[in-house]
Amino acid sequence: MSQVSLSIDGKEVAASEDMTILDAARRAGIPIPTVCHHEKLEPFGGCRLCTVEAEAGGRTSLVAACTHPVQQGLVVKTKSNQLDRIRKMLTEELLAHAPESDVLQQLAREYRADKDRFPREASFCILCGLCVRYCDEIKKKNAIGFVDRGPHREISFIPEIAAKECWTCKECFPLCPTSALQAAYVLMRSFTL
Ligand code: SF4
Structure with missing residues (x-):
């Protein structure tokens, strides 16, 4: 190369x-x-x-x-003032979804982001896709995916696959930048909806 x-x-x-x-x-x-x-x-x-x-x-x-x-x-x-402003605003938008995220709070300190700037939409998921991509690219199970579009976009476990794969795997949970517990909650919910 x-x-x-x-x-x-x-x-x-x-x-x-x-x-x-x-x-x-x-x-x-x-x-x-x-x-x-x-x-x-x-x-x-x-x-x-x-x-x-x-x-x-x-x-x-x-x-x-x-x-x-x-x-x-x-x-x-x-690094520049413009980049600081962009990262501050992006962090504030993400914090509206996951205000307790350690990863986002660290960014908030670094870029002086205001966690109350945008109205809270505590979906917890910030659509980073780490779990979806890990399961697709590494595990090759596709037990979790994005559903819906636009403001309704979210992640969802695919119950038929998740029932067989996820309880003994959970490898994607620690990748979640908002909360591994949240991943567990979403998994539980996928079997009760
Ligand atoms: S826990 Fe489920 S969704 Fe996550 S990587 Fe394992 S099989 Fe995929």
């Missing part, structure tokens, strides 16, 4: 061309916040917390570091 050279926060970073900005930054020890990313899973680009500024050919764009590929000469900024 060919190598490229890019700049991240003023540091020259070498990366192979199949890497994303997030891969290259993490390998160089430069932190970028994420919620929906997991190194064993395909990039998802759902939470947008990893938004960075990327300049190429004289044009600067806001891109998701977890899905945007590196390229020769790319100039990336992972």
Whole structure:
């Protein structure tokens, strides 16, 4: 795989061309916040917390570091006032769904997010898709999936598959950034609805 050279926060970073900005930054020890990313899973680009500024050919764009590929000469900024504002607002939106999440509270401290900015919709699920993707990509069981669309989108265990697989597995539960207990609750609920 060919190598490229890019700049991240003023540091020259070498990366192979199949890497994303997030891969290259993490390998160089430069932190970028994420919620929906997991190194064993395909990039998802759902939470947008990893938004960075990327300049190429004289044009600067806001891109998701977890899905945007590196390229020769790319100039990336992972920190700026604009990025702080974006991450603050995204965190506030997520906190409306899962105000008790440790992961989100940590982000709230970092970006000075107000957990009461948006009306509470305590669905607990922030649609990061980690459980859905883990079960699909790693377990290959598809025992849980997204249902419905738009504001009604949520995750749901598929009872016929979950009854056979989930009670003895529960591998996706600790991935949940809001609460592993919540995953257990959703599993229980799928058998009682
Ligand atoms: S607990 Fe169920 S949904 Fe989660 S990874 Fe295991 S089989 Fe898939």
